[in-house]
Amino acid sequence: MPHHDPQLLLELLGPDARPCRRALSGKSGIALPPLHDHHVHLHLIDERQLALHGIAAVVDLGGDPVALARRPSHSFPRTAYAGAFLTAPGGYPTGRGWAPDAVVHHVTDPSTHPGVSGGAGTAVDEQAACGVSVIKVALNRTAGPVFELDTLRAIASAAHARGLPVVAHVEGPGMMSLALDAGVDALAHAPFSEWLDGASIARAHALGQWWISTLAIHEGADAERAAINLATFAGIGGRVLYGTDLGNGERPDGIQRDELTALDTAGVRGPALIAALTDPWPVAESAHGVTTFVPGPPPDHLDAVPAWLAGATVVPTEELIHDDHR
Incomplete structure (x- = not known):
């Protein structure tokens, strides 16, 4: 096994990176915790490809709750x-070809009482009955109606009463302010449709929000806004998660080098990039029994980390022999 400088590995990849080799092939590389993509739509991709290309765990942020429960x-x-997007009647993503009826749930009443038809509490209860780990709300003013603040707060209250965080698709003027006022826990995309001022970003940090990146899906002004908003948020200690919105557009299924590069450019580098990939949010623990394996020598400088990570695959943990000289 070649010698690796443990201090350099620590600086580039964090404390969980370990030199290793695969028992069957003898191939050397680096072991990392399982990598997560925190924003996918499984009904739109070939999930069989994910582990082959580095992704061990995903968060589906909009699908048929019954199918996912099965x-x-x-x-x-x-x-x-x-589970399903919770949205206002006629709101995003109603009517989208990629979002069949089972993927959209309309909330028409702010009631948190159980059994109220169209009620906020009923919507949360129905998703929770299907085993969800997070509640998704759509706040897209550019594509149709959005919730009033009282309804959004009711959804958040019902979700939090069940121990479930709320993640929002935020798009359009005033939508970030609405999410903050309602106590939304996470954003499905780094804010891309508005330039956020320092006070809004500070509020998001103080609230403890998580921002899922999805930087690489954007072009032009949206891409610039998303990258700078996220860089500012990360720069004050905001919690960033790697996510790609896989299923949105034609991309290979697996880890996305362009997303890694965009995060790195936004200042989420080295150990922070690894943390964004390996955080198990919204659940407490990562996948058991598997490890990320990146073949070959480790990177020797920060700029090389995204390209190096793009070669990751998922292997059984028991297959790896770790270097005792770490």
């Missing part, structure tokens, strides 16, 4: 999910 609990990728 997934075998130990299948790969390990899957946490939000």
Whole structure:
């Protein structure tokens, strides 16, 4: 096994990176915790490709809750999910070709009482009955109606009463302010449709929000706004998660080098980039029994980390022999 400088590995990749080799092939590389993509839509991708290309676990942020509940609990990728988008009548993503009826749930009443037709509490209860780990709300003013603040607060209250965080698709003027006022816990995309001022970003940090990146899906002004908003948020200690919105556009299924590069450019580098990839949010623990394996020598400088990570695959943990000289 070649010698690796443990201090350099620590600086580039953090404390969980370990030199290793695969028992069957003898191939050397680096072991990392399982990598997560925190924003996918499984009904729009070939999930069989994910583990082959580095992704061990995903968060489905908009799918048929019944179909997701029927997934075998130990299948790969390990899957946490939000179930259906909760949205205002006629709101995003109603009518989209990629979002069949089962993926959209309209909330018409701010009531948190159980059993109220169209009620906020009923909507949360129905998703929770399907085993969701997070509640997804759509706040897209550019594509139709959005919730009033009282309804959004009711959804958040019902979700929090069940121990479930709320993640929002935020798009359009005033939508970030609405999410903050309602106590939304996470953003499905780094804010891309508005320039956020320092006070708004500070509020998001103080609230403890998580921002899922999805930087690489954007072009032009949206891409610039998303990158700078996220860089500012990360720069004050905001919590950033790697996510790609896989299923949105034609891309290979697996880890996305362009997303890694965009995060790195935005200042989420080295150990922070690894943390964004390996955080198990919204669940407490990562997938058991598997490890990320990146073949070949480790990177020797920060700029090389994104390209190096793009070569990751998922392997059984028991297959790896770790270097005792770490």
